[in-house]
Amino acid sequence: MTGGNPISGTTRLYVVLGDPVAQVQSPGLLNPLFARLGLDAVLVPVHARPRDFDQVFGGLRCVGNIDGIFVTVPHKVAARGLADRCSPMVDITGSANALRREADGSWYAENFDGVGFVAGLVGAGCDPAGLRVALVGAGGAGSAIAAALLAAGAARLSVCDPDTAKLAGLLERLDPHWPGRTTTSTAPDLDGADVVVNATPLGLRPEDPLPLQPRLLPPGAVVADIIMKPRETRLLREAAALGHRVHYGMHMLDGQVDSYRAFFGLP
Structure with a gap:
């Protein structure tokens, strides 16, 4: 369910990439937020091993209904290198934990850790x-x-x-x-x-x-x-x-x- 409605063809997707992913808490925090805001959106965990990360990330960034990618251990440094543009904080830290799709289809990285x-x-x-x-x-x-x-x-x-x-x-x-x-x-x-x-x-x-x-x-x-x-x-x-x-x-x-x-x- 997203925003009180079933997942459908109009649902916007967010993913969190990690290895492992059993420990991630962001779906339990952000999915209720989407529901409270009445948004037709869902955040799901995606298990991406280091050897597969570039391929998984590359595929996800091409998916038309994905609006955001969250990144957890151990991929935050690799994610910074795959973004099209980065915030000043990402440049200082050398790592990213959140990326959003821009209007032109590019991906912008930030780090909120x-x-x-x-x-x-x-x-x-x-x-x-x-x-x-x-x-x-x-x-x-x-x-x-x-x-x-x-x-x-x-x-x-x-x-x-x-x-x-x-x-x-x-x-x-x-x-x-x-x-x-x-x-x-x-x-x-x-x-x-x-x-x-x-x-x-x-x-x-x-x-x-x-x-x-x-x-x-x-x-x-x-x-x-x-x-x-x-x-x-x-x-x-x-x-x-x-x-x-x-x-x-x-x-x-x-x-x-x-x-x-x-x-x-x-x-």
Whole structure:
């Protein structure tokens, strides 16, 4: 059902691409929104493995009744390269998580992960302005969150990722806009951090290792995870047991809804 009506030949389509897709929460958030707005539209998950992503994306962009493509792990960097045009935020972060079809049939890419994460953080009572933040993961979502945290006034940002080339590329894109406020390392640098963020996929599966050691967290640090399912990852569970305030991944998606409405021209 879309907007209270059955799916039909007039239904407009939105898809979310990922590998895996069992964890995606956007259909449960946006399909009820379409219904409340009375829109004949539906968002469906599409499982696209990395080796097939270019082919899947290329096919979808040719489908005449698809108006939007959402992108989740691990395709956000690849999606940026396949867009016809990109926002300044996409150029800074090197990744995209939403694309819309323009009137001329081209595809325009934006990244709302960072602004959504910061909006969720502020909404939960943790404004990053003036704080020291440790970020684990320099992939598509991590890069967007890094830029948004700096734009929101974070005093210091340490980013860790085992991929040194990825770190160097991110630092090269961030420093012209926020010079001297970011450091990078291949292992988590938690020293003095007020907020610690896991922006890696570690925690999606029960057998995943921890992205960082909770026993090394600074006293009083807020611990955030961008994983939405499971809601309580092992990292958040162990951090909470040590007395840390935790911040759940769903806040990041909640913080993006208004941005999506404006981006796709929804009422």
